[in-house]
Amino acid sequence: MIIGVTGTNLAGKSTVVELLLARGFSSISLSDILRAIARERGLPVDRATLQRLGNEFRERGGPGALMQEALRRIPSKTSSYVIDSVRTPGEVNALHAANEALLIGVDADPAVRFARAKAREASTGRDENALSFDEFVAREALENTDNPHGQQLRTTLGMADLIIINNGTQSELRARLERLFAFMPSTDARKLEWGEYFISIAKLVSKRGSCIKRQVGAVIVKERHLLSAGYNGTPRGAPNCDVGGCARCNDHSIPSGTRLEECTCVHAEVNAIAQAARNGVSIRDADIYVTNFPCLSCAKLLANVPIKRVFYSDRYAHTDDAVLSLFRTVGVETEFQPSRW
Ligand SMILES: [Zn+2]
Numbered sequence: 001m002i003i004g005v006t007g008t009n010l011a012g013k014s015t016v017v018e019l020l021l022a023r024g025f026s027s028i029s030l031s032d033i034l035r036a037i038a039r040e041r042g043l044p045v046d047r048a049t050l051q052r053l054g055n056e057f058r059e060r061g062g063p064g065a066l067m068q069e070a071l072r073r074i075p076s077k078t079s080s081y082v083i084d085s086v087r088t089p090g091e092v093n094a095l096h097a098a099n100e101a102l103l104i105g106v107d108a109d110p111a112v113r114f115a116r117a118k119a120r121e122a123s124t125g126r127d128e129n130a131l132s133f134d135e136f137v138a139r140e141a142l143e144n145t146d147n148p149h150g151q152q153l154r155t156t157l158g159m160a161d162l163i164i165i166n167n168g169t170q171s172e173l174r175a176r177l178e179r180l181f182a183f184m185p186s187t188d189a190r191k192l193e194w195g196e197y198f199i200s201i202a203k204l205v206s207k208r209g210s211c212i213k214r215q216v217g218a219v220i221v222k223e224r225h226l227l228s229a230g231y232n233g234t235p236r237g238a239p240n241c242d243v244g245g246c247a248r249c250n251d252h253s254i255p256s257g258t259r260l261e262e263c264t265c266v267h268a269e270v271n272a273i274a275q276a277a278r279n280g281v282s283i284r285d286a287d288i289y290v291t292n293f294p295c296l297s298c299a300k301l302l303a304n305v306p307i308k309r310v311f312y313s314d315r316y317a318h319t320d321d322a323v324l325s326l327f328r329t330v331g332v333e334t335e336f337q338p339s340r341w
């Protein structure tokens, strides 16, 4: 996955990059590519020089040249990279042409950003340019040229797949980004281990579950072969739980994990066992991968198959300790199997 970051000065771009790095991304900055060129040529590494080199780079290689150069530096298609300092529509087009790439834009009101500039000057003791607000705004206008080879920050921002308006504090921005990034797939490109592979399949299977209380998935595996799969929901032929099929699940006063004897939803483990039975597949001494630790009813059934080992990625309910002790007594092994997803 590749995420480009664009935005106005002091809007919060570097916080976006920082949080992505913390999630395992690597970074490439388009400005750093230009900085390296400036150093090679013995030029001063300042804003005006970088702008001029950027324009030159685009005149020579086309509007997307700088982005294409950055994309070339990404070693593998499975790597997760954040590309900083996207400043032109041509760069966005080049980014969007890449696989699994999106652009995040960050913006804030000019007055807010000006205040941040002043606060930074105060804290670093460097009165960088001693700009007035009008000068600050005028300088930014230079980044919004009509020159097709020049920077067009506003137009670029408008092409972002997602724009974050960050007029608040740094910690508010961090909290918002954490919520957003929680939905992102894992950035870990390592090949899945067998356990991760099967628990990932169980997670995907769970997404077919119709129970409104919880979606659970289970896969039964023997000698690295997937024998059967199940998700939870009302029995075949009955209306689904999510359209009112199960009275217990639809009574919101009943706490999760309680009064299960009134629930008409069939658990994922039971459905996986039923699927094996229907197809005449022996699951004797097989392993089961479940997204949630089994309930007591399922545990009894698993013990009698018998299932050899139960791999789970999440706890289930207040019955977990009782189930664990039952499993110990009857010799069913249990193991936490973390999922990368
Ligand atoms: Zn239900």
Ligand SMILES: [Zn+2]
Binding pocket: 267, 268, 269, 294, 295, 296, 297, 298, 299
């Ligand atoms: Zn169960």
